[in-house]
Amino acid sequence: MKYTPKIIEENVNVSHSSPLGELFLLLGGLLGIMIAIYVILGFAVDLVVKRLPVGLEQHLGVLVAASLPQHAPTEAEAYLQEIINSFVPTTPLKGSTYRVLIIPSSESNAMAMPGGYILVLSGLLKELNSENALAFILAHELGHFAHRDHLRGFGRGLVLSAMAAVLTGADSGVTTFLTKSLFSVEMKFSQRQETQADLFALDLLNKRYGHIGGATDFFNQLAEKDRLGRFTYFFATHPYPKDRVDELRRKILENGYTEGEKAQLDSRIKSLPDETKATTFKDIFRTIAPK
Template identity: 60%
Template sequence: MKYTPKALHENVNISHSSTLWELLLLLGGILGILVIVYIVLGFAVDFVVPRLPSGLEQHLGSLYASAFEAYPSTSAERALQTLTDQIVKTASLQSGQYKVHLIPASQANALALPGGHIVVLSALLNELDSENELAFILAHELGHFVHRDHLRGLGRGLVLIAMSSLLFGLDNTLTNFLMQSLLTIEMRFSQGQETQADLFALETLNTQYGHIAGATGFFEKLAEEDRRSRLTYFFSTHPYPRDRIATLQQHIREFGYAIEAEIPLNVQLHDIPEPPNQKNTTLRDILGF
């Protein structure tokens, strides 16, 4: 009998699917798991942060404190501290917990750091026309402390570092990069957190002066200078300036807040330290990391 071999139509040693496609599916699955874990841990951070003891926050703040010693105190910084202390009392916050640092910089900004540290970059004072505008900005930063936004931002960064160290170890380039980024983060909050801080500042301003003059002044300047469209703010941490103005104006109408004359800036606030010869000063520059 003659043997006739049959052609093999299947081979268990050969995959009929694309190797590249299988790799993409594997990587996509790992990425999906990481995203889910990050979201879950993020919710855990949001749950834990409001319950953290104040002593822990003060310990975190001590990491920054020594960096500010390089900047000598000025009459402008002392005037800022005096105004902040008044706002703290008005808002019924714990006195002595908030320290203002005036840093020479060509960038107009203010930051809230753990431990009650409020950093005011000196160029900001050149953009303000009244004490009321300044009080609103300081109250805005205090609002972040009240809502503990600064710790939420820090907590999510710690989640990323924990995930990276678990997957790749502590002594790898990615983990080191994340740790550096966490230490030099400029405390960027979500648009929702920024809006809540704006509303806290508005209510505090009204309590402080009996009216809300100056609440939208700085944002109006930003809106005039910023020619970008609303679309460019879609992924931004700060709301579109004109949207911030609209939200504040709506709140003013709803609560019937009065608007009266603004108070000129304290003469001591014109003793502004000279900024360094650079376009922008980042938190990395300030803290020296």
């Protein structure tokens, strides 16, 4: 007599679904939960930032300062500092101190950091053709301070670091990689924040020079160099350059601002640091990201 095993069709201990499918379902659910937690904590960060004492922000600046080159101001930095100092008394930031540092790099960028630091990559200074265009960019960074965007980015970076530590362990290589990578992403500002900083800078430029000449120069240069189109800026932190120009033009007409003669760059701007020892923002983010 031949034994033929009977196939069990109904049994609570037997799964009819694919194990691989269940794994993806579990991972998807976990990812959804983590995204929800991040969004909630992100809103919490925004609420806390509005009420964060200036003194506490200065303590955060100590962490940033440890990762930055410490030296006596160069001639170029002193020039940029004079422009910043002329702006501050006419803003809600009066009474606070801000320091400009020029970072050697072939990249064109600038950023506001906790502690009142304004980092300018030397490649940006080589792109500018007037003091007015330079002043607009520095005023733009002051706009981020006025709106506390730099603290929002820093806070969200810390949230991501904490979540990575919970998932993979505080001392794991995965946590270290995620922390340093995601922290640099979060320190960049959203397109909405960039637009607000642009409009803030436009008003400051008009107050300092009596006109807004030079406000759109750098963005016009970016638009002329762009060969990829608007789509590539869909997920970018900065708005599409032509859109930035259009928004500024709209505000200029709305406020009745005029364009006047632009001032030449001071000769001190030529004393830029050696780019063979270049440091990028990414290098700095790796240094200040929580260990």
